[in-house]
Amino acid sequence: xxxxxxxxxxxxxxxxxxxxxxxxxxxxxxxxxxxxxxxxxxxxxxxxxxxxxxxxxxxxxxxxxxxxxxxxxxxxxxxxxxxxxxxxxxxxxxxxxxxxxxxxxxxxxxxxxx
Numbered sequence: 001x002x003x004x005x006x007x008x009x010x011x012x013x014x015x016x017x018x019x020x021x022x023x024x025x026x027x028x029x030x031x032x033x034x035x036x037x038x039x040x041x042x043x044x045x046x047x048x049x050x051x052x053x054x055x056x057x058x059x060x061x062x063x064x065x066x067x068x069x070x071x072x073x074x075x076x077x078x079x080x081x082x083x084x085x086x087x088x089x090x091x092x093x094x095x096x097x098x099x100x101x102x103x104x105x106x107x108x109x110x111x112x113x114x
Contacts, residue, residue, distance in 0.1 A: 018025065038044050077084045089095040096102050 036043065040046070078088070094102060094104075
């Protein structure tokens with residue numbers, strides 16, 4: 001069929017074709033709508049993926065809130081507890097009180113497993 005022949009199709013012929021094939025046209029349209037609702041950019045699969053991402057972000061927020069509370073407690077401890085300050089000075093900075101001696105024992109490397 002050429003372009004001229006397609007242009008010469010009357011509206012009555014189009015209506016008759018639509019009536020004859022209404023079920024197939026409707027079925028095809030419903031199938032296309034179903035495929036779009038499942039696989040489209042806002043479909044079921046995209047919605048599930050977004051929900052999973054939201055859940056992961058919520059878990060990360062919970063972990064960060066816990067870490068933030070821990071760090072806040074550490075800061076408060078360092079501001080108010082002299083024993084915490086002394087412990088950090090001894091363990092991390094290697095400081096000692098006057099008259100004390102610090103002995104460091106080198107760590108032995110773990111034996112290589114074969």
